[in-house]
Amino acid sequence: MMRLRQAANKRTLVAVVLLVVVGGAILLMTQDPTTFLLAGIHGLTFAALLFVVASGFTLVFGLMGITNLAHGGFYLLGGYVGYSIAAMTGNWPIALAAGAVGAGVVGLLAQQLLLRPVQGDEMREALVTVGLSIVIADQLLAFYGGYPDNVPLPSIVSGALELGSRSMRYPTFRLAVLGIGIIVGFVLLVILRRTRLGMAIRAGVDDREMLGAIGVNVRMVFAVVFLLGSSLAGFSGVIGGSFLSLAPGEDSRMLLYSLVVVVVGGMRSVTGAALGALLVGLTAEYAAVYAPTYAALITFGMMVVVLIIRPSGLLGSER
Amino acid sequence: MSLKGKSFLQRTFQPWTIGCLVVALLCSAPAIVSPFVMTEIIGQALWFGIIVSSFAFLSAYCGMMSLLQTTIAGISGYTFGCLATAMGWGILPAVCIAVLIGTISGIVFGTVARRSYGSYFFMITLALAILVYYFTFQVQGLTGGHAGLNGIPRPGRLGSTPLDLGSSFGFYYFSLLVAVISYIALTYIGRSPLGTALRGVRDNAERMESLGFNVSVLRVAGFAIAAIFASIGGLFSVWYNGAVSPESINFAEIIDVVVAAVIGGMYNLEGAWVGALVVTVLANYASEVTGRFNTLIGIVLIAAVILFPDGVAGVVARWRQRGRPEEHG
Amino acid sequence: MQELIPAVRLLGVERRFGGVVAIAGVDLVVQQGERHAIIGPNGAGKTTLFNLLSGKFPVTKGRIELFGRDVTGAALRLRAREGVGRTYQESRLFEGLTVVENLFLATLGAAQRRFYMRSITGGDVESTARAHELAEMVGLEGRSGTKVGALSHGERRQLEVGMALACHPRLVLLDEPAAGLSQAERQSLTRLLKGLDSAITMMVIEHDMDVAMQVADRINVMHEGRIVAQGSPKEIEADAVVHEIYLGHRGQT
Numbered sequence: 039m040m041r042l043r044q045a046a047n048k049r050t051l052v053a054v055v056l057l058v059v060v061g062g063a064i065l066l067m068t069q070d071p072t073t074f075l076l077a078g079i080h081g082l083t084f085a086a087l088l089f090v091v092a093s094g095f096t097l098v099f100g101l102m103g104i105t106n107l108a109h110g111g112f113y114l115l116g117g118y119v120g121y122s123i124a125a126m127t128g129n130w131p132i133a134l135a136a137g138a139v140g141a142g143v144v145g146l147l148a149q150q151l152l153l154r155p156v157q158g159d160e161m162r163e164a165l166v167t168v169g170l171s172i173v174i175a176d177q178l179l180a181f182y183g184g185y186p187d188n189v190p191l192p193s194i195v196s197g198a199l200e201l202g203s204r205s206m207r208y209p210t211f212r213l214a215v216l217g218i219g220i221i222v223g224f225v226l227l228v229i230l231r232r233t234r235l236g237m238a239i240r241a242g243v244d245d246r247e248m249l250g251a252i253g254v255n256v257r258m259v260f261a262v263v264f265l266l267g268s269s270l271a272g273f274s275g276v277i278g279g280s281f282l283s284l285a286p287g288e289d290s291r292m293l294l295y296s297l298v299v300v301v302v303g304g305m306r307s308v309t310g311a312a313l314g315a316l317l318v319g320l321t322a323e324y325a326a327v328y329a330p331t332y333a334a335l336i337t338f339g340m341m342v343v344v345l346i347i348r349p350s351g352l353l354g355s356e357r
Numbered sequence: 358m359s360l361k362g363k364s365f366l367q368r369t370f371q372p373w374t375i376g377c378l379v380v381a382l383l384c385s386a387p388a389i390v391s392p393f394v395m396t397e398i399i400g401q402a403l404w405f406g407i408i409v410s411s412f413a414f415l416s417a418y419c420g421m422m423s424l425l426q427t428t429i430a431g432i433s434g435y436t437f438g439c440l441a442t443a444m445g446w447g448i449l450p451a452v453c454i455a456v457l458i459g460t461i462s463g464i465v466f467g468t469v470a471r472r473s474y475g476s477y478f479f480m481i482t483l484a485l486a487i488l489v490y491y492f493t494f495q496v497q498g499l500t501g502g503h504a505g506l507n508g509i510p511r512p513g514r515l516g517s518t519p520l521d522l523g524s525s526f527g528f529y530y531f532s533l534l535v536a537v538i539s540y541i542a543l544t545y546i547g548r549s550p551l552g553t554a555l556r557g558v559r560d561n562a563e564r565m566e567s568l569g570f571n572v573s574v575l576r577v578a579g580f581a582i583a584a585i586f587a588s589i590g591g592l593f594s595v596w597y598n599g600a601v602s603p604e605s606i607n608f609a610e611i612i613d614v615v616v617a618a619v620i621g622g623m624y625n626l627e628g629a630w631v632g633a634l635v636v637t638v639l640a641n642y643a644s645e646v647t648g649r650f651n652t653l654i655g656i657v658l659i660a661a662v663i664l665f666p667d668g669v670a671g672v673v674a675r676w677r678q679r680g681r682p683e684e685h686g
Numbered sequence: 687m688q689e690l691i692p693a694v695r696l697l698g699v700e701r702r703f704g705g706v707v708a709i710a711g712v713d714l715v716v717q718q719g720e721r722h723a724i725i726g727p728n729g730a731g732k733t734t735l736f737n738l739l740s741g742k743f744p745v746t747k748g749r750i751e752l753f754g755r756d757v758t759g760a761a762l763r764l765r766a767r768e769g770v771g772r773t774y775q776e777s778r779l780f781e782g783l784t785v786v787e788n789l790f791l792a793t794l795g796a797a798q799r800r801f802y803m804r805s806i807t808g809g810d811v812e813s814t815a816r817a818h819e820l821a822e823m824v825g826l827e828g829r830s831g832t833k834v835g836a837l838s839h840g841e842r843r844q845l846e847v848g849m850a851l852a853c854h855p856r857l858v859l860l861d862e863p864a865a866g867l868s869q870a871e872r873q874s875l876t877r878l879l880k881g882l883d884s885a886i887t888m889m890v891i892e893h894d895m896d897v898a899m900q901v902a903d904r905i906n907v908m909h910e911g912r913i914v915a916q917g918s919p920k921e922i923e924a925d926a927v928v929h930e931i932y933l934g935h936r937g938q939t
Contacts, residue, residue: 099476103476105476105479105480152659152663155663156662156663156666159666160475160476161422161475161479162662162663162666164422164476164479165615165619165658165662166658166659166662166663168612168615168658169654169655169656169657169658169659169662170655170659171655172612172651172652172654172655172658173651173652173655173656173659175651176649176651176652176655177649177652180648180649180652290608294484294487297480297483297484298484301480301484331495332495334488334491335488335491335492335495338484338487338488338491339488341481341484342469342481342484342485342488345469345470345473345477345480345481345484346469346472550790550794550810550813553783553787553790553791554791554794556780556782556783556787557780557783557787557791559782560779560780560781560782560783561778561779561780561781563742563778564778564779564780565791565795567740567741567742567772568791568792568794568795568849568852568853569795569853570791570794570795
C-alpha cells in the first residue's frame, strides 16, 4: 500500500513541476520571443559543451565508480595547454588535439600511479581525486597566473551567422560547439554500441565484478576509459576556453556543472549525460537571463531535488 | 581489556594515561611555548579540531563522509555574528541560538541526504555545501554578502570573576576545555546504545531495517549530533577571526577539514585533533618551505590517503596491537 | 480463537523482476508452531519467497498475511515488529562490531521505545544480558567480544541464527543455516533448532536434506517458482515428482 502511494506521490510531484516549467516557459516566450529564443539557443550551445565535459565524468563514474573530482582540473589543464599551443602554432585544431592529449596523458598517469593503489575503495578514490584537483589547480595558477585567458578562434568561426528572418545574428562558434557536441555524442554512442570496448564498458557499468569473471582485461579497460574521460575533459576545456574563458575557478565551475548534469541525468549513462546537459544548460541560461541573482541556487537546487527524489539520478537505476 | 602479554611501554600507555598526559601537557603549554605557538598553532588546532571531530564522528561511527561540517560551522558563526553585531544581542543568548540554528541546519541537511549512501552521499553534501556558499552571497541583509560580517565580539569576562575568556590565555584555556569536553562527549555517545546502532547502520543499513530500526531517523540523529559540535567549532572560528564571510565556507575551507581528518585518521576521534594540529602547522609554516601551499596540501592529502588510510591514529593503534593475541582473522 | 490464525498465509503470490518470473503463484499456509522446510534446486525461488515474506520487496500479485494481518504493502521495518526473525544466505552481519554488539542490536531492534529512551544514557542492562544469553544459546559465549570480521564461517552462521532469535520472534525464517558447516556444527545446529520453543513457527530453506528432514514437520518442494509438492518428510522422500526434480539436479547443491 505505502509503496504504491509513494510512487503516486512522486508522479504527481513530477507532473506539477513539469506543468510549472512549461507554463512559465510559455508565459516568458509570449512576453518577449527574441530574448526567449536567444536564451534558448545559448542554453543549447552551453548544453553541448556541458555534455562533452560531463560525458567524460559519467564514463569514469559509471564504469569505475570513481567520483573524479579532478575532472574540472583536467578541463582547465586541457584548456590552458590548448591556449599555449594555439599561441605557438596559431592553429586551432592542433590546439584542440593538444589539449585533449595533454589532459589525457596526465589523467592516465594519475590513474596508474595514484588511483590504482586505492582501487575499489570509493571514498579513498574520491579523496585522491580531491588532492589531485588541488594540485592541478594550484600549479596552473602558478604557471598561467590569475587573469582570465582566451583561446583565440580561427577566423572561419569567429564571426556571427544570420539566423532566421529576424536578422538575428548569432556567434558562429557557439553553433559550431553545438555541432561538435552532437558529433561527440554520436561518436561515443558508436563506440559504446558497436565496439568490443564499448560492450565491455556497458557490461562493466552494469556489473563491475562480472567483468573480470568473463575474461575482460579489466586493467586495460579501466585505463582506456580514464584516458578517454580525461581527454574529453581536456578537449572540452579548449572549446570552453574559446568562447568562455580560462581562469582559476573555471575548474570548480565545470566540475560542479558536471556533477549536476550527471546527477540530474542519471549517473551511469551517456544518454543520461545528454539529457542532464540539456536540462542544466537550458536552466542555467534561462535562470541567468530571467533570475540572475538566483541562477546558482536554481541550478544546484535542481541537483539537490533530484537526489532527494531519486538518490541515483533521473535515468539511473536504483542502487 | 587485560594487560597481560603487552610490553611495559604498551601497558603504561593505556588510553587513559595517554589522555591525561596530553591534557596535562596542553595545560602547561602556555608556560612552555611562545605566545604565538600557543594561540596560533595549538589553540587554533584545539577548536579547529572540534569541527574536524564532527566530520570524524560521522565518518567513523556513521559511515558518512560529509562535506557539510564546515558549512554548518559557518552557519553557526554567521548566526552568532548577525545576532551579536547587527542585532546587539548578548553573547550567551547569541551562542545558544547559533548552536541551535546550526544543529537545525544539520537536521535539515541530514533529512535531505538521508537516503543516499557512499559516493552519492558525498556528492549531495558537496552540492548542498556549494549551494549554501552561493546563498551567503544572496542574502546580503543577513550575511553582509561578499564582505561578510566583521567586528564580531569574543566572550569577555566571565561574570564578575577575573576570568577573561577574551584574553589570549583565557581563550586558549577556553578552547582546551571545550575541546576536551567535546572529545569526551563524542566518545561517550559512540559507546552508548545509540552509538552501537549508528555503527550498525554504518556496517549494514539494510540489516538494521530488517531488525526493526528506523535507519533514516538514526542517520539524521547522527548528523544532528555532529552538527552540534560543528556549530560549537564554528563559534570559536568567528571568535578567533572576529569575522565571517562566504570565503569561510568555500571549497578550500571544506577541504581543510577533510585533509585534517584523513591525516589524523578518519576512523577514530583522537585523530581529529592530531590532523587539525598537522594542518594548522602546515598552514603556518608551509610558506617558509614553499610558496605553493595548496600544492603541498594536495600532495599531503594524496600521500595520506594512499599510504596511511587510517591516518596517524591508525598507525598508533596498529603499534599498540603488537603483542596482543591475534584478534583478527 | 488464537490457534486457528495461521502464522503465515500466502495467497496467489507472484513476483516478477522485469520479464523474469521468480515466483509464479504460491499458495501456502503455515500454522503457528509448525516447522516447515522449503527445499528445491537452485533458482527455484526459495530465497525470493523469504524476501517477500520479510518485506524486502513487494509482491507483484497476491497477498501475504502474517498472524492474520495483511502485510502485503508493509515496509521491512514493520514486518520485523510483527515478530519475524530472519537469517540470510550471504551473511549480513555488522562486520565492525563484536558478537555481543550484533546480538545487542538485534535485541534492541524490537524494543523501539526502550531504545530511544535509553539510547544515550546507555547501560541497557536487560538488552545486554539478553545478548549474552543469545550468544550462549548459539554456542558463541567464548567469542562474545570478538569482532565479526574475525569469526570463522561456521561461527558467523551461528551468530546469524542468534540474530534471528533475538527479537523473541513468533516466526523465524532461516535461509540455509547449515551452509558450509562442518558435521559437528551441523549436529549442534540441528539440536538447537529442534530445541527451540514450540510456540515459534519456523521456516527453513535448506539444501542439506538431513537437517531439513530432522527439523521440519512439513516439507515444501519448490521448482521454478511454484510449490510442486508438500507433505511430511516421509511422504516427500517417497514422492516421484520430487525424485525427478532432484535426479536432474543432483550434484548442483
